[in-house]
Amino acid sequence: MEAPTDADLIAAHRAGDQRAFGELAGRYRSRMWGIAVRMLNHPEDAADVVQEALVAAYRRAGSYRGEASVRTWLHRILVNACIDRIRHEQRRVVVPFPETEPPALRPDMAGELVTRLAVVDALAALPVAQRAAVVLVDVQGWPLDEAAGILDVPVGTVKSRCSRGRARLAVLLGHLREEEA
Known part of the structure; x- marks a missing residue:
């Protein structure tokens, strides 16, 4: 038996199937979190915004018109929630650290961490x-x-x-090229 499509799941949810939206959310939750964490630069805020977006989608499923794919509709709700969070909160400085011990085989871990932090700051x-x-x-x-x-x-x-974002990132991260030379 084939897995139900996203459209099938949203229709089943609208018809009262208690499990349909959970399955739909499960398909996209991790990808939504990836977008949110990169936009917000804070894992806990990203988790909160994904939760808020999924609750909003759950409540608004009746208004889904099918003009865009369900995936696009869910991600639009997420991006709007991220933008709202960015506009309404004060900017926090967060230094992400790896959750596991780094492999000893990577010779320039400090350099990689500095580069990663520079990219995160530049995106922010x-x-x-x-x-x-x-x-x-x-x-x-x-x-x-x-x-x-x-x-x-x-x-x-x-x-x-x-294009404008890439140009700005090139300026903000230009020092990384100079360090390689």
């Missing part, structure tokens, strides 16, 4: 709209048309936001 310095576009397209690998659907803007707007 981008305007929210550029950060959302860069995270979706360049970090998560979404196609431009799907990122445009999630952000609810034309494809050209996503391209220009990515």
Whole structure:
């Protein structure tokens, strides 16, 4: 038996199936968290926003019109929740540390950590709209048309936001190239 499609699951949820939305959320939760953590730069905030987005989607399932895929609809709710969080909270400085012991075989762990922190800080310095576009397209690998659907803007707007964001990142991270030389 084939697994139900996303559209089947949303329809089943609307019809009262208690398990359908849980299955749908399970399909996308980890990917949603990946987007949220890169946009918010804080794992706990990301977890909260994913939870808020899934609750909002659960409650708004009746208003889903099917104009976009269920996946795009869920991610649009998530990105909007991330943008709301960014706009309403004071910026926090968080230094992420690995949760497990690093392998001893990697010779330049300190350099890698410095680079990772620089990239995280640079992403956080981008305007929210550029950060959302860069995270979706360049970090998560979404196609431009799907990122445009999630952000609810034309494809050209996503391209220009990515271009401006990349240019800003190049300036903010230019010192990393100089260190390699």
